[in-house]
Amino acid sequence: MLPVQNKRYIDKCIVSFSHNRYSTRRLADKASLKKAHREIAAGKRGISHLILRAADDRIDRLKFLFLIHGIPIVCYTMANLLHSSLREIVVIGSPEVKRVLDAFLEIAGDNGKTVHFVLEDPEYLSLMNTMNLGRNKLSIDTTELVLFQPGDLPFMYDLEKVLRDEAIATHNLILWLNAREKMFPHFEEDPESEFVTRNYHYRTIDEKADEVLEVKEPNIYPINFSAMEPDIIELLHQTRKDGQIFKAAITKALRHPSRFLRLLPVFTHQLLHFRDDMERFRKHDDFQFGMHKKNFDYGVSVLLNTAFTTRIHNDPAFVADVDALEDWEDYEALTDYAQRQSGADGLAAIHPYGGELLEFKKKAMPDLKKNIPMYADFCGYVNDIYRTLQMPHVPFDGSGNYVNAGPHNKKTENAFRWYNRKIRG
Secondary structure, eight states, X not given: OOOOOXXXXXXXXXXXXXOOEESSHHHHHHHHHHHHHHHHHTTOSOOOOBXXXXXXXXXXXXXXXXXXXXXXXXXXXXXXXXXXXXXXXXXXXXXXXXXXXXXXXXXXXXXXXXXXXXXXXXXXXOHHHHHHHXXXXXXXXXXXXXXXXXXXXXXXXXXXXXXXXXXXXXXXXXXXXXXXXXHOXXXXXXXGGOOSOOOOOEEEEETXXXXXXXXXXXXXXXXXXXXXXXXXXXXXXXXXXXXXXXXXXXXXXXXXXXXXXXXXXXXXXXXXXXXXXXXXXOSSOOOSEEEEHHHHHHHHHHHHTXXXXXXXXOOGGGTOOOOBHHHHHHHHHHHHHXXXXXXXXXXXXXXXXXXXXXXXXXXXXXXXXXXXXXXXXXXXXXXXXXXXXXXXXXXXXTTSOBOOOSTTHHHHHHHHHXXXXXXXX
């Protein structure tokens, strides 16, 4: 591989408010329930009743349109991006996403950014196609990285550490891994301090720091498109969950015999040393894939034939996406608690653009409720989903007020304190 000399910062972004969908609601609900039941049976900490789309839905169950504190997730994500140092943003989504986006830009403004909208292709909703739709809208130099992210990270407002990361200049793909110990350093002695509950299938040993970390797949991808083979992002994304990435790596390596030969020392070191090194830190640990960080970074660089690295962060907002009803309710409980603690402007106590988002809610949501079916009776709509997916409670009472289910009260308080401290600096 040749040395890399990229532009030192990222100023372009592709944000996806698109998602694949099942052919029928019956199949979508079956898949959601199957995953949740499997996690419950296995005693997993993080249970996920997934929010899935279906082609025959009367109301498009698109998770990015869900309301948090009466405000679309789309708006939280756009506020984060518009207040960053990005200069150009491509938004991929449905016609309803465009309606929300237009209303948000009309009220909040674009903050000097260039914002493009590209309609998703309902017949071809793969990640690769979504990326290409965004990529085709941008003029990208061969020496610059673009930020690709899904639109369901409503509190990921601390973006500058990603956009100005020193690794951008020398790497063509950077994965920001979610490390449990970094985000929640006291989870062992105080389990309630881990206010975002997820399952961590991977382990990495950072020899430089002399520590083992439980890690979860990334949600954001700083990427140099010109230096990447077309299939790799789809491959990474499709296999990133449930410990399948190692199988994907083997499959990819076997397609390129010369790379496979260069990877043999990495595989050999992995087989001879990783398990013993893990025992040095933990005698009994159940995981699906683990690797030394240095070996992983080098091995993936060889596999992809490009400069690659991983970053470990300590920000819970990077892992707190909204894939499932449980994820959505974490945010609904948090924003409800913030209002009870800090009054009507409570959102501003936990989100730097809370005031702007509340202004949008006041000015735009009455009209959107008339024009977007999901919003006509959002509380009843969500309650019906909870019942269909066999959740033990419904989140809203008959008057549309959020009702905290109870078990997560302490976690909600911890989440509020964490975000409130961050806002106050």
